[in-house]
Structures are given as structure tokens and as C-alpha cells.
Amino acid sequence: MSSITKYNAIVIGSGQAGTPLAVAFAKAGQKTALIERAHIGGCCVNEGCTPTKTLIASGRAAYLARLRQRKRDIVDSFRGGNESRAKGAGVDILMGEASFTDERTIEVKLNDGGVAKVVGEKIFINTGERPAPLKLVGIDKIDRAKILDSTSVQEVDAVPGHLVVIGGGYVGVEFAQLFRRLGADVTILQRGKQLLPREDKEVADSLMDILKEDGLTIHLDTNASSISTSLDGSLSIxxxxxxxxxxxxxxxxLSAAGRIPNTEVLNLSAAGITTNPRGYIVSNDFLETSAPNIYVLGDVKGPPAFTHISYDDFRIIRANVLNQSTTSTKLSIKDRLVPYVVYTDPQLGHIGLHEHEARAKYPERKIKTAKMPxxxxxxxxxxxxxxxxxxxxIDNETGQILGFTCLGIEGGEVMSIVQTAMMGGVSYEKLRDAVWAHPALAESLNNIWGFLD
Known part of the structure; x- marks a missing residue:
């Protein structure tokens, strides 16, 4: 066992919050360690946004091997950039698996052998999530090369003949459409009554129509229970x-039916850190855990699990902890606007409240909606x-925009215009009466309000 090294700040996990946070502390002159068990950059750079959106953007190409290599090249460049920035700032990087032994001490089983012990005045947990294992009777008898998740599916060396996607959420629909475009037959099995269960029904139905037009088979209200191998080698679900x-x-x-937090090996109870029944770390609006001077960032604290939310967590921690914002100026995660984009083609961009959420949150308001094809x-x-x-x-009395969805070409970019208006308190009338360049997708923000009901 090596001697104990003391740090002002220890960051566990090098995701989109962890790496910039470690860099910020190191640049502020604080002795900082970054612990990562797999690869610098976290899920977004290595298995999530960067590789998946690179593949999707290449979805019309003819050869999967070419797509896979392009994905690998971009991931390598992003990963290297994260690592060089951290090292350049003076961060000590420990590649290994972290586990608390008490509220300040962490034992790291190093990937290249040996164990390191580190003590931190402040500790930040950014360990993220991973795909949930598929639970089907008989799955232990199936060739593992045929059972894919959102990480392993990006490394297949040939297009599947018939890909069955279990889960009709955001991950499921993106990969389903991609592999259909690469030439696979694709079937989605969704246990809910619609795709994308968080979305309003007409939006989900519109996306389903698009996917069916692209040749996908979709079964709603369908639960998979067991799996076996047929005589011809195919899978029977x-x-x-x-x-x-x-x-x-x-x-x-392809298992696309949820994710689970990376908390089981951290030994959080030794540090007095509370988790919820699903294993996510519990925090308050300032990202403080139940243990003093231990904070949590990113997906490991639970949904919404988006890279931009993780990065905003970093900004909050930087302001409150590193820059020591006063009580009256402390930043929090309460009521922050949450945008997201589903990278189907066309995209689905959303900001704010869905209709069902707005009506539940504001029963006293006169809620109106506008829908336009x-x-x-x-x-x-x-x-x-x-x-x-x-x-x-919208709130019809104030003109306030409460939420907006664009399922359409460059839907994320159109959504971002509306997000900017919402951030500035700009009413829908201002968008309706604006002069937008022609021809541009933004012109749609002149016309949609004519459909208010």
C-alpha cells in the first residue's frame, strides 16, 4: 500500500463535469486529483454524444467499417483533448477504480496494478451511468456477440440482418433509424403505449409515422420475457x-431500456452519502450530498441525464465552491430550463414543459397550445x-412561452431560438411579429402562433 496523498480537491469520474472541474481547481492553485477507471472524457466523449452523433451524421454512407473508423478517430481526438487539458493544468490523473474508506479517504485500485490512497478536503463525484443489463429468461445461453447495448453496438463489424431494439426511448429510436438506413431490418419493442414516453402523444405519434415510413417495424405495449436461439441460429424473442x-x-x-448509476463500487455508505432506491446519489439544489464537502455532478445524481446538464452542474459547483459565491448569489439547479435534442432524422428538439406537465404544474393558468405540421x-x-x-x-394571459417542441429538420436549432426567447422572458407575440430572414426555418416562428387553441 502506498502512502496517503492529500489533495484540496478530488474528482471521481472524468465526464463533462468532472474534467473541467478538476482543471478549474488546479488552475486556481489547489492540489487536485482526477480519478477515472475507464477513459478520460466520460460517457459523452467515449460512448455517448460524440460517437453516436458521429455515426448518425454518417448514416447515409454505405460501409459500416468506414463509419466506425470515423467515429473512432473523432473520439480519440476529443479524448486526447480532455486529457491534455487536465494534465496541462496540473491535475494528477489516477487511472483506476475509486472506493471510499471514510468521509475523506478514497482507495484507488490502479488499472496498472497496486493501490493508491488519497485524502481530499473536498470531493466531487461524477461517475455517470451505464446501460442497464437486459433481463430476459434464457439470455445467459445466447451468444454474447448478438446481445448489444448502446456502447457495443457502435463496434459491430457488420450490419445486423435483423436488429430487434428493446426500448422505444431516445437511445432506442436513434440507433433503430441509423441501422435501418445502413440496411438492417429493424423492429422496436416498446412496453409503453407510445414511443418516447416523456413526449406529448401527438409528437410521439408523428415520430412513429416517420420511422414506419423509413421501414421500421414498431410494436407498442409489448413486453419481452424470454429469448432463445432457433435452429437456423437466429434469435427468438x-x-x-x-x-x-x-x-x-x-x-x-439491442438493449435500450434504461441506464443505471455507477455507484455500486464506491462504498458510499463509508462516507455517509445517501442514495435513493435506484442507487442514484441524493443531493440538494446546490449539488451537495448528505456528507459535508462532498458534491455530486452529472448523471450519477439521476435524471435528466444530458451532457449539457452535467456541464451546467460544473458551472454551479465552480461558482459556489471554487469562487465561493455568497449565500444570496449561490447558483442552483432549481427551475433551470432543460433543453434536449433527439438525433433522429429529422431531429426532435424540446425546451421547457410539455403540455401535460404545464397543465399539471399550473392548473390555475389558461394554457393554450399551437401545433403546426x-x-x-x-x-x-x-x-x-x-x-x-x-x-x-403558452400562458395565454401573459404570452409567456412555457414549452416548445420541434420535430423537424434541424429541430434542435429551431428549438434553441425559442429557448433564447424563454431565457429572456420574450413573449410569443414578439416571435410572431419578428422579421425573420427568408428563406429560413426561423420563419416558422411567425406562423405557428396562428394555430393557438
Whole structure:
């Protein structure tokens, strides 16, 4: 056992909050350690946003091997950039698995052998999530090369003949459409009554229509229970539906039915850190855990699990802890606007409240909605991608925009315009009466409000 090294700040996990936080502390002259068991940059750079969106952007190409190599090249460049910035700032990087022994001491089982012990005045946990294991009767008897998750599916060396995707959430629909475009037959099994269960039904239904038009088979209200290998080597997945039990055949299966936090090896109880029943670390609005001077950032504290939320967590911690904001100026995660984009083609961008959320949160307000098909948007027609719809949710008495969704070409960019308006307290009337360049997708923000109901 090596001697104990003391640090002002220890960051566990090098995700989109952890790495810049370690750099910020080190640049402030504080002795800082960054502990990472797998690879610098966390999920976003290595298995999440960067590689998946690189693959999706290449989805029309003919050869998967070329896509995979392009993905690897971009991931390598991003990962190297994160590591060089951390080292350049003076951060000590410990590659290994961290486990608390008490509220200040962490034991690190180093990847290259040996154990290091470190003590931190302040500790920041940014260990993220990973795909939840698929729980089907008989799965332990299946060739593991045929059972994929959101990480391993990016490394397949041939397009599956028939990919069965279990889960119709954001990850499931992105990969399902990608592999259909690469030539696979694709079936989605979704246990809920709609795809993307967080979305308003008409938006989810519009996306389902797009995916079906692209040739995907989609089964809603369907639960997979067991799996076996047929005589021809294909997979037989037994499912229960509203019409009874049936068997779905496929060559590969993609598990896209949720994620779980990376907390089980941290020995959090030794530090007095509370978790919820699902294993996520509990925190207050200032990202403080139940243990003094221990903070949590990113996906490991629970949803919403987006890279930009993780980075905003970093900004909050930097302001409150490193820059020592006063009580009256402390930043918090309470009521922050949460944008996200689903990178189907066309994209689904969303900001603020969905209609069902707005009506539940503000029962006293006069809520109105505006829905407009993308086929009414001139620029969408000109670019030959007019599928999808836009939907806005407003407070009719104040003109305040409560939420907005764009399922359409560059939906994330259109959404970002509305997000900016919401951040500035700009009413929907100002967007309606603005002069937008022609031809541009932003022009749709003149017209959608004519459909308020």
C-alpha cells in the first residue's frame, strides 16, 4: 500500500463535469486529483454524444467499417483533448477504480496494478451511468456477440440482418433509424403505449409515422420475457402484447431500456452519502450530498441525464465552491430550463414543459397550445424534409412561452431560438411579429402562433 496523498480537491469520474472541474481547481492553485477507471472524457466523449452523433451524421454512407473508423478517430481526438487539458493544468490523473474508506479517504485500485490512497478536503463525484443489463429468461445461453447495448453496438463489424431494439426511448429510436438506413431490418419493442414516453402523444405519434415510413417495424405495449436461439441460429424473442403472446425473430438484439448509476463500487455508505432506491446519489439544489464537502455532478445524481446538464452542474459547483459565491448569489439547479435534442432524422428538439406537465404544474393558468405540421414550413419543403411537426405551450394571459417542441429538420436549432426567447422572458407575440430572414426555418416562428387553441 502506498502512502496517503492529500489533495484540496478530488474528482471521481472524468465526464463533462468532472474534467473541467478538476482543471478549474488546479488552475486556481489547489492540489487536485482526477480519478477515472475507464477513459478520460466520460460517457459523452467515449460512448455517448460524440460517437453516436458521429455515426448518425454518417448514416447515409454505405460501409459500416468506414463509419466506425470515423467515429473512432473523432473520439480519440476529443479524448486526447480532455486529457491534455487536465494534465496541462496540473491535475494528477489516477487511472483506476475509486472506493471510499471514510468521509475523506478514497482507495484507488490502479488499472496498472497496486493501490493508491488519497485524502481530499473536498470531493466531487461524477461517475455517470451505464446501460442497464437486459433481463430476459434464457439470455445467459445466447451468444454474447448478438446481445448489444448502446456502447457495443457502435463496434459491430457488420450490419445486423435483423436488429430487434428493446426500448422505444431516445437511445432506442436513434440507433433503430441509423441501422435501418445502413440496411438492417429493424423492429422496436416498446412496453409503453407510445414511443418516447416523456413526449406529448401527438409528437410521439408523428415520430412513429416517420420511422414506419423509413421501414421500421414498431410494436407498442409489448413486453419481452424470454429469448432463445432457433435452429437456423437466429434469435427468438417471446413477447406479450395486448393480443396475446407471440415470437419475434431477429439476428441481434439491442438493449435500450434504461441506464443505471455507477455507484455500486464506491462504498458510499463509508462516507455517509445517501442514495435513493435506484442507487442514484441524493443531493440538494446546490449539488451537495448528505456528507459535508462532498458534491455530486452529472448523471450519477439521476435524471435528466444530458451532457449539457452535467456541464451546467460544473458551472454551479465552480461558482459556489471554487469562487465561493455568497449565500444570496449561490447558483442552483432549481427551475433551470432543460433543453434536449433527439438525433433522429429529422431531429426532435424540446425546451421547457410539455403540455401535460404545464397543465399539471399550473392548473390555475389558461394554457393554450399551437401545433403546426412541418409541411407548412417553406424551408422544410425546399430541403425536401417536411416530415414532423412543431408544438408550443403558452400562458395565454401573459404570452409567456412555457414549452416548445420541434420535430423537424434541424429541430434542435429551431428549438434553441425559442429557448433564447424563454431565457429572456420574450413573449410569443414578439416571435410572431419578428422579421425573420427568408428563406429560413426561423420563419416558422411567425406562423405557428396562428394555430393557438
Amino acid at each position: 417471446r413477447v406479450s402484447t395486448a393480443e396475446g403472446e407471440k415470437v419475434i425473430q431477429g439476428t441481434h438484439i 412541418m409541411s407548412y414550413v417553406a424551408r422544410a419543403l425546399e430541403t425536401d424534409e417536411s416530415r414532423g411537426m412543431m408544438k408550443a405551450v
